[in-house]
Amino acid sequence: MQKNLKMNLQDRDRKHIWHPLTQHQTAKDPIGIVKAKGALLWDENGKEYIDGIASWYTTMYGHCNDHIIAAVSEQMQTLDFTMFTGFTHEPAVRLSEKLMEILPENQAKIFFNDNGSTAVEAAIKMALQFFHNRGERRDTLIAFEDGFHGDTFGAMSASGISSYNGPFEDFLLKVVRLPVPQEHNKDRVLALLKTLLQQHQCAAFIFEPLVQGAAGMKFHDAGGLDALIQLCKETNVLTIADEIMTGFGKTGRNFASDFLAHKPDIMCLSKALTAGMFPLSITSCSQDVFEGFLSEAPSKGFFHAHTFSAHPLGCAAAIAGIDLMLSKGMQENQARIKLSHEHFAKVLSTRPKALNVRVKGVILAFELDNAMDRYGSQRNQLYQFFIDKGFILRPLGNTIYLLPPYVITNKELNKLYDTILEVVN
């Protein structure tokens, strides 16, 4: 034991650990992280890193946030855990009340899960069973090309990024796809949706509203998406907004759906929901969806549960996170980052190597002018360049993006901008 403790994390890790999204034959050793605060992380050698992507868009109020820590510490001393079937508790009830204050007005019920993929699974199962309960056969989902919704089977089916799905394609749900609507093609996309609705028995349309994260922070047109949702509503097809990435202020409003006139029937939330402190997710829905499950027949209920549904510690973190999101300080931080990004975007746009420079809320993204494979060697070199310099950025192919925690300082932000300029110069 003594001997193990003297070995570094990398050597001990290599013995027994299998990492996610990793080809172990060629991957470099992972970095052993020992501490984090605000927008900073430190590795076991004392090297400091600026977290430019808020650890996969979770720690938006900063790492080891005092308010979140206090809320979770207090909760764990009162009630650690209870089953959520047949029982309830204050943190879950309180969180449902808080969410009702900020979610789009048509959302009425909160279903708890434990991670992003399971929030999507629950949403898809809700949609399929909603029609099954009514005796209607609907076997098809509609989703965007290049969407990402998670790595479990239902979520993977809805996802259109083939580098993740390849080996499983024969085992997935039936999904038909639409390109994302842009200013130039939105009428064509709407017409395509009309055709798909006629050709297939569609249960639901699932989408990442306004920004497709894993696809490379691709933006699309709010008006175009609104028209698609409206058509679904007119033809009685459920709409599912996957706001796991976009939720909790990143796009400049609390939710990306706040930019839409037509509100989704079902929403998926996770990631920043708990400020990175605890895995938890939510599938919220309208009263109509909920009522589709009410019956004297037990089998028409939603028989879906995860052991850790509505974990009190996750709920406590989420309540504290929403307090922070709505606080004057965080609102000012969001506005400050957006302004700063917009200023930097102007500078970046003058560089011929930086294409399609775009900003939405605290998200800044652009493409480098040479194409790269998603996990190709050029992309990996770029990733390593940032890491060597102490920046955590994860280029998606040739897309470089920033999605910093709201607490990042101007000084830290400028360091990120400078290193990006170095790449494009």
Ligand SMILES: *Cc1c(COP(=O)(O)O)cnc(C)c1O
């Ligand atoms: C991360 C993500 C998911 C999956 O969440 P996990 O917690 O990783 O399972 C689903 N949808 C979107 C949009 C995401 O960004």
